[in-house]
Amino acid sequence: MKMESLTPNIMVKDVNATLNYYTSILDFKIVDTNPETGVFEWGYVQSGNVGFMFQEEKSLKAEYPEFQNINPGGALTFYIRVNHITQLYNNIKDKTTVIKPMNTTFYGTYEFAIKDLNGHILTFSETPSV
CATH class of the missing domain: 3.10.180.10 (2,3-Dihydroxybiphenyl 1,2-Dioxygenase, domain 1)
Known part of the structure; x- marks a missing residue:
């Protein structure tokens, strides 16, 4: 077995604002979002071999109930x-x-x-x- 890559999925309050920050300040490119337009609950950005996924707090807590008492950060x-x-x-x-x-x-x-x-x-x- 060989591990291929690591892309953290980070809990955030506002995916749209986070994607805007990473694309406008740090020059990352948006790879994918959910939904495709509007208010995103998830987004994936990449620059070179570095990628980050950002997921809205409520959405991530629904997916992983273990995070119910954990704040973003x-x-x-x-x-x-x-x-x-x-x-x-x-x-x-x-x-x-x-x-x-x-x-x-x-x-x-x-x-x-x-x-x-x-x-x-x-x-x-x-x-x-x-």
């Missing part, structure tokens, strides 16, 4: 490897909440982190070529 970060990190940083730094500015880590990568409109933390990283 979570104590986790999404670590995303990118290329052209400086260009990405410059393109989005004034459009979103930067919580960790561009820096060089002790292990030699360039990184910065943002908080999306739902409070999720995304860390972007690029390893410089030698």
Whole structure:
């Protein structure tokens, strides 16, 4: 057995607003939504090999009753490897909440982190070529 990919399905209050944020700020593309138009209860975005699914809170709680007493959000970060990190940083730094500015880590990568409109933390990283 070999695992092929991982695409988190994230509980959010407003799928439409979340898709708009990811497409307009982070340049993700919408792959699929449910329903096809109108007020979405689920949506899937992708950029390169990175994908996120977002599902409306009521819908996800109906699908997984175990989530009934859990609010959207979570104590986790999404670590995303990118290329052209400086260009990405410059393109989005004034459009979103930067919580960790561009820096060089002790292990030699360039990184910065943002908080999306739902409070999720995304860390972007690029390893410089030698």
